[in-house]
Every structure is written in structure tokens, then in C-alpha cells.
Amino acid sequence: MMRITQLYRYPLKSGIAEPLEDARLDGLGLAGDRRWMVVDAQSGRFQSQRALPRMSQILARWNAAGGLTLQAPGMACLDVPLPDDGAALRGVTVWSDAMRVPDAGDEAAAWLSELLGKPYRLVQVPAERARQVDTGYAEPGEKVGFADGFPLLLIGQASLDDLSARVGRPLEMLRFRPNLVVEGGEPYAEDGWKRIRIGDTEFRMAKGCSRCILTTIDPSTGERSPDREPLTTLKTYRERDGEVYFGQNLVHQGEGELRVGMAVEVLE
Structure with a gap:
């Protein structure tokens, strides 16, 4: 069997x-699978281990408030709240798909940028903004x-x-x-x-x-x-x-x- x-x-x-x-x-x-993503702060292009192997060391887990808790070697733990309905939308691309999704804010962006060495943003996809x-x-x-x-x-x-x-x-x-x-x-x-x-x-x-x-x-x-x-x-x-x-x-x-x-x- x-x-x-x-x-x-x-x-x-x-x-x-x-x-x-x-x-x-x-x-x-x-539920919860790949609902958050790192993007280039300028272009909105998605980032992955293909170009940034250090992403393989980011531990991201759901926290009690419904957001994301980020951890990585040498970095302080960061709780990121789930963006609310009024969060700013950011244009991003995943391969050939263009989307507008909530940005997770400047604190998360600063954490990722320090870890990965250049300006990045963290974004989240609600079900109503998902791709076909x-x-x-x-x-x-x-x-x-x-x-x-x-x-x-x-x-x-x-x-x-x-x-x-x-x-x-x-x-x-x-x-x-x-x-x-x-x-x-x-x-x-x-x-x-x-x-x-x-x-x-x-x-x-x-x-x-x-x-x-x-x-x-x-x-x-x-x-x-x-x-x-x-x-x-x-x-x-x-x-x-x-x-x-x-x-x-x-x-x-x-x-x-x-x-x-x-x-x-x-x-x-």
C-alpha cells in the first residue's frame, strides 16, 4: 500500500x-504554503535560492498573531504581522505573472535587506489576489x-x-x-x-x-x-x-x- x-x-x-x-x-x-515572498525592492521581482543561496537559512514560521516569525543565523528574531486590509500594495512578478499584493512593512524589509545584502521587501498573498x-x-x-x-x-x-x-x-x-x-x-x-x-x-x-x-x-x-x-x-x-x-x-x-x-x- x-x-x-x-x-x-x-x-x-x-x-x-x-x-x-x-x-x-x-x-x-x-494552508500557509508559500504565502510570503521576498522581492527586489526596486523591480518587485521574486527572489529565491537560485540567486541567493543564503535564503536557505531563513526559518519562517507562523506566529500566534497570524503573521510570520523570521529567524536566521546572526539575526534577531522578528515577528511580522499579517498585513491588514489597508496595507500598501506592491507590484511584484513571479516568473511571467504580475501581481499586486500587500507589502509587509519597513521593519521586515530592513531585516531581509541586512541579511541578504541589498534592498528587499517582504510581501504576502491573500487568497483573493492569488494567480491563476x-x-x-x-x-x-x-x-x-x-x-x-x-x-x-x-x-x-x-x-x-x-x-x-x-x-x-x-x-x-x-x-x-x-x-x-x-x-x-x-x-x-x-x-x-x-x-x-x-x-x-x-x-x-x-x-x-x-x-x-x-x-x-x-x-x-x-x-x-x-x-x-x-x-x-x-x-x-x-x-x-x-x-x-x-x-x-x-x-x-x-x-x-x-x-x-x-x-x-x-x-x-
């Missing part, structure tokens, strides 16, 4: 993962927050085990930043799924997840692998049309609950 063995959300896009035992699905994916998922893979009205393109990412544990064997050393699952890790199937079994059900919720496999240099960053240290692994090995057998794929992007059908240990049923 296949089952969920790990659940993760990423409150801050490109920040440290938050392991969960259970999670609620809302209209944008796992690419309609080549989703229906109108299916939305995503600040994740790269899709609400959820699933990876089979057997797929990572196979890749680790090919690379010749154990690889951390968090290099690939999944939301759901599933155990019990064959390596890359998820490539052939079209629909699955977990609990009362159905999920549609939208497309394979194309991978980039971020996978070469050690999630615990923020340092890049000098041998460019595991991307180098992935390119030898997982490349198609100039892209390297590992894991499956999902779109969920309605809200629901997930927890570690739940069975995963392949419907199609």
Missing part, C-alpha cells in the same frame, strides 16, 4: 521547509499563491532512492522541496499517474516538475554541490525537450485534510 510519509510546507518562498504531521488543504494548496494556474494544465479558477507554478508537488520516496543510488550518495529529499512524499511505489511510478485520491480529496497530476540549479544546494548549509549533483546525474536519464524532470506537480479538487500515514490511491 502506498502512503504519505512526509508532509512539508514552505511559509516563505525559498525559506526552510516546515515538516508537518497533518495539514489542511485550502484553495491554494497546503496555467490553463494549459488547469481549469479557470484554479489558483496558486507564490509557488513557482502549481499548488502542490509530490515525489515518490523510491524515486529519490533510485537517484541517490545513481549519484552514489544519499540525497536529501528537501533539495527538491516537495509538499507530499509517498512511499510504497516503484521508482518514478508517479510519472504514469493521472489522478489520485488521498482521504476524501482527489488530485490531478498536472505535469512533471522541471528542475534547476536549486537542487544542487545543500538545504542544511546553503552551499552548492561542487559536482553539480544531483542535476548532473538527472540530466543523463531524466531530460526531455531540454528540461530535467523529477516529481509531479498536482492540482487538488476542493479543500480537505492530509496527514502522515494516509493511504494514496491511484484512480487513473
Whole structure:
């Protein structure tokens, strides 16, 4: 039987993962997943570990007031309140998508700018300002927050085990930043799924997840692998049309609950 063995959300896009035992699905994916983001103060362009590996050391967690608590080595802890309805809106871009979303204020901006070395802002996405998922893979009205393109990412544990064997050393699952890790199937079994059900919720496999240099960053240290692994090995057998794929992007059908240990049923 296949089952969920790990659940993760990423409150801050490109920040440290938050392991969960259970999670609620809302209209944008796992509740609280990638609802906050760092942007360049001048251009509004989103920032990530691709260009700023030090972001891998930012621990962002929900606080009791509904906002975000930021921590990083050498920095004082900062509680950031959830922007209210009157917060200033900032124009930002996530890949080719332009949005106007609430800015989290000058204190959070100063904290990030000190840590990362140039002017940055922190922004938050309310559900009503979320992006439409690419309609080549989703229906109108299916939305995503600040994740790269899709609400959820699933990876089979057997797929990572196979890749680790090919690379010749154990690889951390968090290099690939999944939301759901599933155990019990064959390596890359998820490539052939079209629909699955977990609990009362159905999920549609939208497309394979194309991978980039971020996978070469050690999630615990923020340092890049000098041998460019595991991307180098992935390119030898997982490349198609100039892209390297590992894991499956999902779109969920309605809200629901997930927890570690739940069975995963392949419907199609």
C-alpha cells in the first residue's frame, strides 16, 4: 500500500521547509504554503535560492498573531504581522505573472535587506489576489499563491532512492522541496499517474516538475554541490525537450485534510 510519509510546507518562498504531521488543504494548496515572498525592492521581482543561496537559512514560521516569525543565523528574531486590509500594495512578478499584493512593512524589509545584502521587501498573498494556474494544465479558477507554478508537488520516496543510488550518495529529499512524499511505489511510478485520491480529496497530476540549479544546494548549509549533483546525474536519464524532470506537480479538487500515514490511491 502506498502512503504519505512526509508532509512539508514552505511559509516563505525559498525559506526552510516546515515538516508537518497533518495539514489542511485550502484553495491554494497546503494552508500557509508559500504565502510570503521576498522581492527586489526596486523591480518587485521574486527572489529565491537560485540567486541567493543564503535564503536557505531563513526559518519562517507562523506566529500566534497570524503573521510570520523570521529567524536566521546572526539575526534577531522578528515577528511580522499579517498585513491588514489597508496595507500598501506592491507590484511584484513571479516568473511571467504580475501581481499586486500587500507589502509587509519597513521593519521586515530592513531585516531581509541586512541579511541578504541589498534592498528587499517582504510581501504576502491573500487568497483573493492569488494567480491563476496555467490553463494549459488547469481549469479557470484554479489558483496558486507564490509557488513557482502549481499548488502542490509530490515525489515518490523510491524515486529519490533510485537517484541517490545513481549519484552514489544519499540525497536529501528537501533539495527538491516537495509538499507530499509517498512511499510504497516503484521508482518514478508517479510519472504514469493521472489522478489520485488521498482521504476524501482527489488530485490531478498536472505535469512533471522541471528542475534547476536549486537542487544542487545543500538545504542544511546553503552551499552548492561542487559536482553539480544531483542535476548532473538527472540530466543523463531524466531530460526531455531540454528540461530535467523529477516529481509531479498536482492540482487538488476542493479543500480537505492530509496527514502522515494516509493511504494514496491511484484512480487513473
